Amino acid sequence: MIWVQRDIFNVGDEMDKLTAGRTDIGAVVSFTGLVRDVNDGAAVTSLTLEHYPGMTERQLEKIEREAQARWDLQASLIIHRVGEMALGEPIVLVITASVHRQHAFEAASFLMDWLKTKAPFWKLEAGSDGKSDWVGARKSDIDAAKKWN
Amino acid sequence: MIWVQRDIFNVGDEMDKLTAGRTDIGAVVSFTGLVRDVNDGAAVTSLTLEHYPGMTERQLEKIEREAQARWDLQASLIIHRVGEMALGEPIVLVITASVHRQHAFEAASFLMDWLKTKAPFWKLEAGSDGKSDWVGARKSDIDAAKKWN
Amino acid sequence: MKILYFAWLKMKLGMAEENIDCSDEITDTDSLVRWMKTRGPAFEEVFSDLNVVRIAVNQEHAPTNTSLKNGDEVAFFPPVTGG
Amino acid sequence: MKILYFAWLKMKLGMAEENIDCSDEITDTDSLVRWMKTRGPAFEEVFSDLNVVRIAVNQEHAPTNTSLKNGDEVAFFPPVTGG
Numbered sequence: 001m002i003w004v005q006r007d008i009f010n011v012g013d014e015m016d017k018l019t020a021g022r023t024d025i026g027a028v029v030s031f032t033g034l035v036r037d038v039n040d041g042a043a044v045t046s047l048t049l050e051h052y053p054g055m056t057e058r059q060l061e062k063i064e065r066e067a068q069a070r071w072d073l074q075a076s077l078i079i080h081r082v083g084e085m086a087l088g089e090p091i092v093l094v095i096t097a098s099v100h101r102q103h104a105f106e107a108a109s110f111l112m113d114w115l116k117t118k119a120p121f122w123k124l125e126a127g128s129d130g131k132s133d134w135v136g137a138r139k140s141d142i143d144a145a146k147k148w149n
Numbered sequence: 150m151i152w153v154q155r156d157i158f159n160v161g162d163e164m165d166k167l168t169a170g171r172t173d174i175g176a177v178v179s180f181t182g183l184v185r186d187v188n189d190g191a192a193v194t195s196l197t198l199e200h201y202p203g204m205t206e207r208q209l210e211k212i213e214r215e216a217q218a219r220w221d222l223q224a225s226l227i228i229h230r231v232g233e234m235a236l237g238e239p240i241v242l243v244i245t246a247s248v249h250r251q252h253a254f255e256a257a258s259f260l261m262d263w264l265k266t267k268a269p270f271w272k273l274e275a276g277s278d279g280k281s282d283w284v285g286a287r288k289s290d291i292d293a294a295k296k297w298n
Numbered sequence: 299m300k301i302l303y304f305a306w307l308k309m310k311l312g313m314a315e316e317n318i319d320c321s322d323e324i325t326d327t328d329s330l331v332r333w334m335k336t337r338g339p340a341f342e343e344v345f346s347d348l349n350v351v352r353i354a355v356n357q358e359h360a361p362t363n364t365s366l367k368n369g370d371e372v373a374f375f376p377p378v379t380g381g
Numbered sequence: 382m383k384i385l386y387f388a389w390l391k392m393k394l395g396m397a398e399e400n401i402d403c404s405d406e407i408t409d410t411d412s413l414v415r416w417m418k419t420r421g422p423a424f425e426e427v428f429s430d431l432n433v434v435r436i437a438v439n440q441e442h443a444p445t446n447t448s449l450k451n452g453d454e455v456a457f458f459p460p461v462t463g464g
Contacts, residue, residue: 012161015181023186023236029257030179031250032164033381037172049380050305052373055357080380087172092381101180101261102293108178109254112381118359120373121380122305134306137377144251182464198463199388201456204440229463241464261464267442269456270463271388283389286460 002060006083018075027101029108033092043128049082052120063114071103117145151209155232167224176250178257182241192277198231201269212263220252266294304375326365327353387458393427409448
């Protein structure tokens with residue numbers, strides 16, 4: 001399941017919905033990305049996420065299908081917010097559910113690594129100096145994604 | 150922070166408490182272990198967790214300290230329930246928070262692998278045949294723990 | 299052919315979207331980029347360093363030299379930074 | 382010396398806890414296990430396969446041959462299965 005939305009989400013609620021009434025799931029892993037007050041050493045006051053409507057959903061669905069093909073997942077969820085968000089707010093949520101914890105851990109890590117390098121989102125950071133800057137891609141993210149090739 | 154308790158917990162509430170008011174955390178990973186209706190091919194109707202009061206807390210604290218020494222964690226939490234629990238209920242929760250997602254993922258995976266092989270808990274499964282059986286240790290858990298040596 | 303721009307490309311070009319026609323000159327993504335560079339200083343600047351410009355054709359990441367036809371949706375954007 | 386039993390060891394021995402004294406015969410975990418085996422059929426069975434019995438001394442996992450003194454807390458239990 002994938003959702004691209006402006007609204008904030010609650011991790012516990014999403015996890016409850018994903019596992020409600022199920023007794024076949026042994027392991028649930030979640031990853032939540034939050035808006036930090038510092039990025040690359042510069043103070044951040046808010047974050048705006050731009051995306052490519054249509055392509056975003058298409059790419060997230062492909063990434064989720066790929067995870068389901070590689071690991072035994074009983075359920076999975078990707079939520080990514082767009083628009084403006086305040087410090088400390090969640091940006092992205094990935095949940096994976098499996099019988100085996102190793103599958104859930106690896107699939108969640110994979111989903112984040114691929115999402116970071118393949119899903120068309122762009123971060124615009126507003127700084128304490130009143131200026132806004134587009135965040136640059138990180139080599140560490142590109143390297144992380146490569147390990148799943 | 151570690152908690153050994155009979156009461157059920159809510160993952161979202163625990164995550165909210167751990168990150169409340171903080172704007173320095175970029176990545177939060179959670180692992181939740183749930184009571185499954187089948188284990189090693191046999192139907193399970195309920196699960197009872199026995200533990201060694203005193204040693205349990207001592208070992209969990211050691212495991213958490215080890216994770217904090219190995220990775221840059223801004224916060225961490227281990228909750229493990231004891232006593233009887235129904236199908237679908239959570240048994241264990243691990244949460245790790247970091248600036249870097251890789252640290253949060255690895256530390257959460259490590260905490261679970263060490264907890265599974267070092268913390269003195271024992272599972273007693275009640276089956277649909279009315280019999281109860283002590284769960285045996287898994288080679289896959291022992292192998293998983295070894296990779297952190 | 300629908301052309302979309304995102305993030306700083308959109309800001310520098312002052313435009314999110316436009317329509318252009320395929321021609322003898324524009325048959326694939328390489329020739330489209332070459333043509334783009336001829337459209338004035340803003341375009342020249344935006345397409346000066348292709349290491350920081352990504353291309354998608356019909357909402358899929360496109361390798362260089364992807365062929366184009368009328369009706370295609372082509373997007374130009376920086377390396378992605380979501381998550 | 383306080384001795385604790387957990388899980389199936391506790392059930393088979395019908396006892397969670399007892400107190401014994403160190404002696405010339407019991408000076409470390411190895412000699413404690415040897416002495417345990419002499420205490421009757423239930424003990425003999427429980428300690429017959431030491432691959433499935435773990436020992437903790439003062440709430441720390443103990444290597445074989447850990448020396449013991451009065452006042453120590455010694456626990457016998459199966460390989461752990463929490464999480």
